[in-house]
Amino acid sequence: MEQECEALPPYKHIDRNEFCYRKHKKQKDEDIAICVCQYTADYPESACGERCLNVLTSTECTPGYCQCGEYCKNQRFQRCQYAKSRLFKTEGRGWGLLADENIKAGQFVIEYCGEVISWKEAKRRSQAYESEGLKDAYIIYLNAYESIDATKKGSLARFINHSCQPNCETRKWTVLGEVRVGIFAKQDIPAGTELAYDYNFEWYGGAKVRCLCRATSCSGFLGAKSRGFQEANYLWEDDDDRYSVENIPLYDSEDDEPTKYLKAIVPSTDSTITGKEQENFLSTDEVLDSMEFSQPIPISIEPLCAIPMEIDFAKNDATAVNSMYVNDTQQNFREENALIPRNFHTEPSPSKRSPHFPGRKAKTQVKKQLNVALIAERLALAEAREEILACEETKNEAASQLDSVYSEIRPAIEEHERDSQDSVPTSVAERWIEACCFKYKADFDLYSSVIKNVAFAPRRPRGDSAAFQGDGELKYLENGQ
Numbered sequence: 001m002e003q004e005c006e007a008l009p010p011y012k013h014i015d016r017n018e019f020c021y022r023k024h025k026k027q028k029d030e031d032i033a034i035c036v037c038q039y040t041a042d043y044p045e046s047a048c049g050e051r052c053l054n055v056l057t058s059t060e061c062t063p064g065y066c067q068c069g070e071y072c073k074n075q076r077f078q079r080c081q082y083a084k085s086r087l088f089k090t091e092g093r094g095w096g097l098l099a100d101e102n103i104k105a106g107q108f109v110i111e112y113c114g115e116v117i118s119w120k121e122a123k124r125r126s127q128a129y130e131s132e133g134l135k136d137a138y139i140i141y142l143n144a145y146e147s148i149d150a151t152k153k154g155s156l157a158r159f160i161n162h163s164c165q166p167n168c169e170t171r172k173w174t175v176l177g178e179v180r181v182g183i184f185a186k187q188d189i190p191a192g193t194e195l196a197y198d199y200n201f202e203w204y205g206g207a208k209v210r211c212l213c214r215a216t217s218c219s220g221f222l223g224a225k226s227r228g229f230q231e232a233n234y235l236w237e238d239d240d241d242r243y244s245v246e247n248i249p250l251y252d253s254e255d256d257e258p259t260k261y262l263k264a265i266v267p268s269t270d271s272t273i274t275g276k277e278q279e280n281f282l283s284t285d286e287v288l289d290s291m292e293f294s295q296p297i298p299i300s301i302e303p304l305c306a307i308p309m310e311i312d313f314a315k316n317d318a319t320a321v322n323s324m325y326v327n328d329t330q331q332n333f334r335e336e337n338a339l340i341p342r343n344f345h346t347e348p349s350p351s352k353r354s355p356h357f358p359g360r361k362a363k364t365q366v367k368k369q370l371n372v373a374l375i376a377e378r379l380a381l382a383e384a385r386e387e388i389l390a391c392e393e394t395k396n397e398a399a400s401q402l403d404s405v406y407s408e409i410r411p412a413i414e415e416h417e418r419d420s421q422d423s424v425p426t427s428v429a430e431r432w433i434e435a436c437c438f439k440y441k442a443d444f445d446l447y448s449s450v451i452k453n454v455a456f457a458p459r460r461p462r463g464d465s466a467a468f469q470g471d472g473e474l475k476y477l478e479n480g481q
């Protein structure tokens with residue numbers, strides 16, 4: 001039996017996010033999106049209904065700018081137009097939230113309000129809450145570098161429990177220049193039904209939390225089936241990701257973007273590399289081992305984005321470029337982690353640190369660094385050796401250039417972060433992009449050269465130092481020898 005009488009644990013009720021570590025962004029006039037809707041009395045839907053350009057881009061209209069004025073229907077977050085809901089005590093899951101009226105599919109239910117904090121602060125608080133013995137987790141993921149903590153201050157949304165078969169979902173909306181998280185109905189919800197969404201995170205390390213959602217498709221543990229957390233988690237593990245290009249609003253307008261150039265270099269983010277495909281990657285050892293027996297090696301050429309890159313995790317360079325085209329829209333948000341597990345601060349060992357490559361599991365990349373010198377040593381042709389070594393040198397140069405650009409522009413990026421400005425100077429962004437692209441191209445050249453030479457150039461047996469005495473005296477390994 002569900003009960004309704006126990007006292008609520010203390011928290012402060014708020015219906016607007018509070019900003020602790022930075023100010024609320026000030027929306028500039030030129031950033032205000034103005035739709036073309038016009039209110040007509042005989043057709044109320046004309047006032048920012050589902051066809052409104054702002055609605056279509058999950059952006060609320062700005063009061064004073066929308067021509068529909070008070071009739072505008074696209075200010076639901078700002079006007080707190082929530083569905084009626086009621087708290088109740090569940091069995092085993094603490095408090096929960098019930099629909100207190102019939103809710104329609106797609107309807108905005110409530111905003112997930114709390115304190116907007118940096119991910120570092122989220123990490124610190126999460127640890128503190130855990131050591132204070134707080135059982136329930138209320139920190140929700142907002143984006144790669146901010147979270148909403150509803151532990152001490154929040155709206156009723158903080159009481160919505162997880163379900164593996166949820167009737168609600170989270171969506172991100174841009175409201176007056178800030179991203180906010182709303183809970184929306186996925187289906188018609190009759191009054192008296194518990195509201196629930198999929199927390200959509202994976203637990204790693206620590207104890208799992210048994211899911212008591214009672215759905216027929218229950219995965220047994222909170223969020224256990226989701227891939228979302230694992231993907232997004234990499235962003236949380238590495239401090240330097242805050243300085244990735246993804247996190248710097250780059251250009252003031254689309255016209256400024258060097259899109260064509262970048263798209264030619266940056267691997268497509270939508271090519272998903274499956275676990276099976278990952279197995280097809282050749283590690284240095286695999287490359288060298290196969291060199292012992294056959295020639296040419298049966299290499300399956302993967303799409304560019306599948307080629308294992310040597311990543312310098314301290315700089316996070318490839319991550320930066322690669323993640324530049326990750327769309328951070330409400331649609332994606334549903335699939336990403338929503339609520340952050342209590343033990344999300346568990347630090348992986350440095351060797352486990354991986355960059356975030358959309359659509360692929362990054363952890364396998366760490367071991368796949370090529371030992372270029374060793375590969376070169378095993379190639380019979382001086383030309384092939386020289387080409388590979390030259391490519392590696394260019395790659396190293398590109399890496400150190402990126403490093404120095406990074407050190408130079410770091411103050412500008414930090415200033416941007418502190419003041420929450422909408423953009424860093426274009427010249428800074430351009431230099432960073434240029435250095436990233438140069439590094440990316442150098443990586444690409446090196447790997448294509450390795451693949452080409454390993455697959456098609458003759459090779460020497462291991463330990464054959466005679467090969468370096470001069471091209472004329474090379475001893476080649478023939479097939480089957």
Ligand SMILES: C[S@@+](CC[C@H](N)C(=O)[O-])C[C@H]1O[C@@H](n2cnc3c(N)ncnc32)[C@H](O)[C@@H]1O
Binds near residue numbers: 160162210222
């Ligand atoms: C955002 S709070 C939800 C409100 C919470 N029930 C309360 O009383 O404040 C998230 C916490 O509720 C509990 N919870 C939510 N959904 C659950 C589920 N399906 N099974 C078990 N516990 C759940 C977990 O302790 C989780 O950390």
